[in-house]
Amino acid sequence: MSSKTANPIMHSAAWRISLWATLAFAIGTMLVFVMLHRFVANDIQRRSDAWLSGEVAVLGDVAGRTPKDRLYGRVVREVAELASREVPNKLRSNGNENDSVFFLQAGDDGALKLWVGAGDGTPNLAAIQARKFVADVPYDLNVKGFKHPFRVASVQLEDRSHIYLGLSERDELRVLRNLRFRFFCLWLLIVLFGSAIVFFVTRRMLGHVREITEAASRIGQSDLSSRVPTSKRNDEVGHLALTLNRMLDRIESSVHQLHTITESLAHDLRSPLTAIRGKLEVVLSSDLKVEQSEPIVLAIDELDRLSEFLNTSLDVAEAKADALRLSLVEVDLDELIRVMIDLYEPCMSEKGLRVNLRSTGPVTVLADAALLHRVIANLLDNELNHLPASCTVSIKLGASENAAILIVEDDGPGFASEIGLQMFEQRVKGRDSKGHGLGLAFVEAVVRAHGGSVTASNLPTGGALLSITWPREIGEKIEAPHSLTLINRQAHANLA
Structure with missing residues (x-):
């Protein structure tokens, strides 16, 4: 298993930090957009409802004041068409008909009395009669043959007939769709740009930590004098480098003291052992009987074992302290x-x-x-x-x-x-x-x-x-x- 510190980008801490930061930022901005989208949609609907309520009241007043003669239908239709032209920022279909607004008057028996809009009004009347609604409150209406729903307001006349004014929600949905598309493009651009900035800054900051780690990993038993690089910035990374260098100073001093102690101990013990062994060999070289020389030989063997024990003990102690000098x-x-x-x-x-x-x-x-x-x-x-x-x-x-x-x-x-x-x-x-x-x-x-x-x-x-x-x-x-x-x-x- 290798102890290399260089990691692939996908496995680096900078990547993980930037990923989590980007995720948090993306979720936060998305929540902000959802709230903004809801506010804009409610505001557009509120404006549409205000326009519908005002215009249907005007149409109801005109219909109530206009005599029920041959000119009634013409007068009311012209007023309704005039009201439909007052709707701002409306897109028309490819035909010449106005499919953004419709005006419908139904008698007390439910029959269609007057219609202004695209088509003959039969689908619109059927949709109105099929839906239960609350009077004087605008509501959504889905009409067969139309892709988008209508926002409808109504008023009841004195003859118990009803006037309905419908405004297509096509343009409202178009505005919201454009808003969503533009926000998504802007959101994606900001998220990618922010992620790149966070990754660059984090990677640059952690690059100093990586340099410190690599320098520390190169400091071994034979190179305790080396130190990790420091910077002039008075931040956490700079403090880390200074702390590691102070720790390395203490380690180098401790290892130096350990070497001094072991060398002194080895010298102080080996010298008398070597002197004793030399004297025993001198005695052994003289003419001695077998029974006299045998204890001397055993003593020399014990001294050799003691010297070996001393050397091994000191080596083990240095190795356990990570201070063993290696060539x-x-x-x-x-x-x-x-x-x-x-x-x-x-x-x-x-x-x-x-x-x-x-x-x-x-x-x-x-x-x-x-x-x-x-x-x-x-x-x-x-x-x-x-x-x-x-x-x-x-x-x-x-x-x-x-x-x-x-x-x-x-x-x-x-x-x-x-x-x-x-x-x-x-x-x-x-x-x-x-x-x-x-x-x-x-x-x-x-x-x-x-x-x-x-x-x-x-x-x-x-x-x-x-x-x-x-x-x-x-x-x-x-x-x-x-x-x-x-x-x-x-x-x-x-x-x-």
Whole structure:
């Protein structure tokens, strides 16, 4: 798994922030438009209703005052046609007829007495008679043969006849349709423009955070003197950079103090141990009997084990504190393991142990060669010291795109149950172990210092299995749980 900080645009925080901001802005502006649209529609209808109510009252008054003679129909029709011409901003159909306004007078028996408008008025009268309406209140009327509804107002005359004045809602709907179209175009333009601005500003702001992250990721054990870039802006990003730099100052000082302490401790302890060993060797070189020289040899061996214990303890402490100094070079794991097996095979054969190596070929990793050599030596020492005779050690080496995978398993008794989850801790060992409990702790500390991971398990068929996943490049970091659990079967199968 790579730890690269560069993300695709679709997965960046700037994209998510701009997306949510755009969504909120789009919903907000849409709600504003809905309210505006409703206000405009109500205002247009209110104006239309006011015009209808006024004109139908005038027509009713003219019809009531005009004598019911041969000129009645002509006078009322001319007044109705004059009223229809007073409607502003009305579009007419392709024909010569006025289909925007109609005037209709029906007798008390419901028969059509007078009609002014497009057609013969029969559909209009049928629609009026079919609809229940409240007198003196304009209402919507759908007439067969007309695409758009009419807004109709009515008045009752003294002879119980009714006058109806209808105004087509075609132009009102046209105005609202144009309003919706223009607002949608403007809304889309503003949303896209606003989204681009939010994305640009957010991406530019987070770009400084990304620069800080990339600079911080390049600061490792060998480059603690580097610092993240700062800016002159007195904002949150500038404060973040200053805080990280102050934290790095404290870390560099702590690591420097740790190195000073460990080096002083190593020097103060190694010097007397080396002096004692030298004196014992001088005594051993003199003529001594066998029974006299044997305790001296055992004492020298104990001093060597004590020196090794001291070196390993200090290395583990530095690695646990992420202060282990690494000299990274390219190392061929396949070649190194073969050399180490050749070195340990005589001792293992003498104890009755067999070693099998299954490798996919050369596997190059970037590592500290000396520490990697000690890791392999610790693994083989662990097998040599804890396996009974007639056991087999199987070593499998493979590689994926980003990591090298080393699996060491055996058919022995497995890890002691009492060490449980603490097997990678210092001085944790089984009851029958004669070591110091630093082997696996050292392995885990060195692997983790290189960005790798270690897992261990007891096989269901018996025996122990330990897997090391080692990154092949700088910057790769592989996480895995350190516990007594079965190893990932897919990775195991790839090496089988």
